Amino acid sequence: MNALNLKKGASSKSAYNLRDLADDTLETHTLAVLVDNESGVLARVIGLFAGRGYNIDSLTVAETDHTGHRSRITVVTTGTRSVIEQIKAQLGRLVPVHQVNDLTVEGPSVERELALIKVAGKGEKRVEALRTAEIFRASVVDSTLESFVFELTGTPEKIDALIDLMRPLGLVDVARTGVAAIARGL
Structure with a gap:
């Protein structure tokens, strides 16, 4: 705080206004995650959300490829645009994850x-x-x-x-x- 009791970047006229106002809005996204169907995979995906304080609005899981032993996890989650991007990036880095699709932004x-x-x-x-x-x-x-x-x-x-x-x-x-x-x- 300064003498005028303004936070840094609080004024739209400030040269230091670095906040992205659109980034504060919450968005709901549906993510389709293709994973190996093996024990512990769901726990790892859920652990990623729980460990970082992300909320899961809906979760469904089922094996979709019996010969390839792959399952599809459908997660509906809510967060800011940057949080959703972070979730997708972190899911993509998990070893048993083969593909992460954000159905909300990829089209109908x-x-x-x-x-x-x-x-x-x-x-x-x-x-x-x-x-x-x-x-x-x-x-x-x-x-x-x-x-x-x-x-x-x-x-x-x-x-x-x-x-x-x-x-x-x-x-x-x-x-x-x-x-x-x-x-x-x-």
Whole structure:
């Protein structure tokens, strides 16, 4: 601090204003990471995020190449542009990682998530829950006299919307898979 109580670079008229204002905005990115399918790889990738204080919004993992023993890890994370670049660079340096794709910046992609949503209710609330689920094209995968379990596949925003509408109708529980994503086209 100086006599005027200004931080260095705080004034837009300062010759020392070196801050990049766009770098302060948080962005959500979907990263597709191709790795060797061997024990400990997921722990190393997760450890990279945990050790540096990066947050994981969604995580899915599955073997995609049985003959080549490769798995695909899809991570949705939020951070500033520089943090996202740092995450991609650090992931690329891990030995079992073969490829890191940022689906958010590489072009259009398809993202889907699966959710199981349990709603309990009787009478009019039960009927309204069925109507609401039908609007979202959710399937009934389990039914008792007191509850339904709906299955919904769609974007995370679509799933959030259905969950919000089911709360007043007797939402009991939600299980979500996390985002699976793939680039469109070739």
